[in-house]
Amino acid sequence: AQTVTQSQPEMSVQEAETVTLSCTYDTSESDYYLFWYKQPPSRQMILVIRQEAYKQQNATENRFSVNFQKAAKSFSLKISDSQLGDAAMYFCAYRSPNFGNEKLTFGTGTRLTIIP
Amino acid sequence: KAGVTQTPRYLIKTRGQQVTLSCSPISGHRSVSWYQQTPGQGLQFLFEYFSETQRNKGNFPGRFSGRQFSNSRSEMNVSTLELGDSALYLCASSPSGTGVPGELFFGEGSRLTVL
Numbered sequence: 544a545q546t547v548t549q550s551q552p553e554m555s556v557q558e559a560e561t562v563t564l565s566c567t568y569d570t571s572e573s574d575y576y577l578f579w580y581k582q583p584p585s586r587q588m589i590l591v592i593r594q595e596a597y598k599q600q601n602a603t604e605n606r607f608s609v610n611f612q613k614a615a616k617s618f619s620l621k622i623s624d625s626q627l628g629d630a631a632m633y634f635c636a637y638r639s640p641n642f643g644n645e646k647l648t649f650g651t652g653t654r655l656t657i658i659p
Numbered sequence: 660k661a662g663v664t665q666t667p668r669y670l671i672k673t674r675g676q677q678v679t680l681s682c683s684p685i686s687g688h689r690s691v692s693w694y695q696q697t698p699g700q701g702l703q704f705l706f707e708y709f710s711e712t713q714r715n716k717g718n719f720p721g722r723f724s725g726r727q728f729s730n731s732r733s734e735m736n737v738s739t740l741e742l743g744d745s746a747l748y749l750c751a752s753s754p755s756g757t758g759v760p761g762e763l764f765f766g767e768g769s770r771l772t773v774l
Contacts, residue, residue, distance in 0.1 A: 590763070650701070
């Protein structure tokens, strides 16, 4: 079974600065998908960024980018120019590549606080 | 396009009772998944339905069940409630087979408190 570990329960960053959230995972599969989801207080969880394991290039979405290290099974999220609206719980998630398997395995989350 | 709608948003039950939660997915989405979120266990997968069939199931006791209707709306039921069932229950839908693999669209959740 796959596992996802987020070792930072809480992180804080000054507004406009850069922060990196860590995630490691364990799997025996060679192909898979990795995700970062954001859950703002009392709001819906939304997808921030995703990475296909077969792609060597790190994914980027505006101020959000990942550092995907397949051999190390590491998948960190970097948030540049942090904004107050980035304050949320961030969850790293894993999905097997099998069609018809929509199950995500989530890490325990990192609560990100933005300091004005 | 309307998002994922979950009802009720909040509910309080007592031990031994049962509860039914409802989820209306985004129009056109055929897959509906349910997750339980607690401070101690985090987000845990309950089950997933696709075209009225349970396609995947997590590691929860048989007290947790669900179903999906022909219009893709889904319900989950928890019988003989225990204190440990207190949680935020999240529903998520996806088109499954199109769009971004693994991109789930979540509802705001149903917060269940068991007394």
